[in-house]
Amino acid sequence: MADIFEKIKANRGPIGQHAKESHGYFTFPKLEGDIGPHMFFRGKKKLNWSLNNYLGLANHPDVRKADTEAAAEFGFAAPMGARMMSGNSNYHEQLEAELSAFVEKEDTILCNFGYQAILSAIDCLVDRHDVIVYDAESHACIIDGVRLHMGKRFVFKHNDVEDCDKQLQRATKLAEETGGAILVITEGVFGMRGDQGKLKEIVELKKKYNFRLLVDDAHGIGTLGAKGGGAGQEQGVQDQIDIYFGTFAKSFALIGGFISSDEQVVEYLRYNMRSQIFAKALPLPLVKGALKRLELMRNHPELKENLWKITNALQSGLKNAGFEIGVTDSCVTPVYLNGSIPESTNLIYDLRENYNVFCSMVVYPVVPKGMIILRIIPTAVHTLEDVEYTIDCFSKIVGKLKAGEYMSDKIAAT
């Protein structure tokens, strides 16, 4: 018989197996100072492109003031208990109403974490007779929600509408046998490649099949749509998204999330979603903080305009300099390179230590062997000079990569 601790010692997991060499530098790095484009890493100032602080709200003076005042007024304990039992407040309800208007839905339920919201909503919406159809590159929270599902599921190739159609055919046949319903799940923006989910095309399939659509718009809320209402608004199909999810962890620069839908659906979620019924409500400073951020999003369109000015300059500059950025049509900007894992770690080390540019790197097993993605997240508070400097640095490091300079382990900080 095995022992759990012995098993863990023998197998540290796909990322954990590298913890010894990577901890504190490539994994669990500490970025210090005020959140923004210039932060400190190991005591040195870096140009930072690794945070989803899209609108630059994290360090906005009005946000900092509202957060401080709310923390002083309420503390972080209030309200105590789950919303259903003793943890409700006027501010929670006000935020739900304002979010509903923002994403053009009848009602909204606040959730403590985005991850938990999606997972728990999926669990709550379907039973064992129902069938889930979902995108193959869905975020881990969707995958975990699908894992909780007791019925059948069909996965379609990433953003492949033809395959989605095929899976819907299979799902329909099965649902007719079980007497169940179909839930299709996709994302507004896929966080690695930056491509928007094909929402317009997927909702077209409603003419052929009977299903409800759940969209995880973690990266779309605040960044896409004429009024910042997300990918559905951007694609003109917000009214066809049956269940809309947004997180506070990105554009809002906060923590928590929400699900918006028809009034009766949200009421059902309020009374049946296990992660909310059996967990403490969001603390009031977070709720008041979210209200302030939403007010800024509504009243200051220049935040989103700046974000897109930087995004467009970055993406067109990278393309003009010969970089491969793939199929992104959002702010998420991946730069695709080829190289081994040792080369990628040397490259990142050089970029951080000698060029003072900090961005995230994605390598195998998240992407195929031999591929390196440098993932750049532009924000409204970056400048065009930051963009120009970064493209210049990237050109230099890619020159070194191609010349084989990162093959040795002798890259040192100057």
Ligand SMILES: Cc1ncc(COP(=O)(O)O)c(C=O)c1O
């Ligand atoms: C697509 C997507 N969905 C859900 C989440 C989870 O949201 P949260 O960080 O609010 O738990 C994330 C990451 O933050 C995400 O990128």
